[in-house]
Amino acid sequence: DIVGKSDCDLAWEPEQAEWFRRCDERVMSTAEPLLNIEEAERQADGRVALLLTSKVPIRDAEGRVCSVLGVDTDISELKAAEAELRRAHDELEARVQARTAELAAANDQLCREIAERMQAEEALRSSQERYRHVAELTSDFAYAFRLASDGSFEAEWITDAFDRIVGYSPAHFAAPRGLLELVHPDDRPGVQRSVELLLAGHSNVIEFRVVRGDGEVRWLRNQARPEWDEATHRVMRVLGAAQDITAQKQAEEEARQHQAALLHMARLSTMGELTAQLAHELNQPLCAIVGNAQTAQRLLTTDPPDVAETRAALNDVVTHGNRAADIIRRLRDFLRLQQPQPVVLNIERVMADIAALAEADARQHDASINFGIAAQLPTVRGDPIQFQQVILNLIRNGLEAMTEMPAGTRALTVRARLDYAGRVVISVSDRGPGLPDAVAARIFEPFFTSKPNGLGMGLVISRSIAETYGGSLWMTKNS
16 A cells, blocks of 8 residues: 555654654665664554664665665554553652551551550450459469469469468468479379460369378369460460369269169179079089099009099099089179279170170070171170170160070070271170060160069169260060
8 A cells, every 4th residue: 555655655753754754865875874863753553653673775686776675664552561660660769669658657566556555455354353353252262373484483473272271381382392292193294284284275173182191082173264475476374273073073983883883783684693503504514523532542443553543534634624614614703893994895705704604594485596696707896705705785675575485496696796986886685575565665764674672773783884985775576
């Protein structure tokens, strides 16, 4: 569209056309290029564009300048970006000035906050005094102590009841290691951990014993919370309140002893019911011992004495003696009145002892017991005697439930397996007629029984034992 036209024929203003013509003449006359000239040019569509123009001379074969080569680059967007950058710079400068003003205002605010903090500290002191009064009403004694940056502490206040309960003056509590010296030696590690938690900023509650000046031991429940200082990033104060729970602990111990006595009576009751069967069980090895001993006597009177047969008879005496000793050991362990001793139990070994104890009872009821123990069961934690007590009670209940069944059908199954949750499950299943729904719904109620001479406590005690060690006991009907 522009071929064959002069500068004046195009859409440029007359002044622009004249400027372009003079530039071309300058390059032609001087043979020197004009580089990077910024020009505003009106385009054919009326838009004014910013162009970066360079013009260089073109020479012919003899070296004379014969024409001009011009290159235009539209830099409108570049110039717009530079303008935007200048605007952003100006805006940033304005923001810096505004921020400076804000910092000045913040400094004024900080001064006000310091004054407010001083007022808050005064309010805190008043609050602590109120806390002290409330603590005196809701606990046996209360205290507060301040921690220094070197880790030492000093008592700010201790209520007067401290002397009455602990038997020492508050000055003893405030002395270095004074508190730990009052604590029962067995409880000191726990109290030390409690102090470490407080110093780390964590509230806690702990029960421990203190030894009074007169030697009396008392139980305390101590609740303490730290006050954290954000400025120094450490605990600056600890507030606490303690209650004398000696009477509560004594009541818990009496209840525990009562439960232990009840469990022992339940075992005695079980053994009383098994007396005839166990006497029969002991009679067999004792008769064998007597018979083999008489045989040995007779063999020794022959001429010459039959040493080989005598040795065999005496070996039988030892075998049956050990069998009788095992029966007596199991009875002695089962009947021993002692505190529960939770230990790691091997299920297979414990179930073997239970099978030996239940054998005579099964024979008396003309029934069979099938024990099935899954392989590689994990160990569990509990008291072995209480474990036996629970399973033997369930076995005896199952045997009694089949009394009215024909002799050849009385079979009891005891299984030990691992369930989907990784728990050891022991089931005792009988082939009895089952329980009516009304009876089944109440079998775990204290003193409820369907037996003519029952006490109604066997299953209650068994469930209590299971729950003591984190287990459970339930009943389901056979499918």
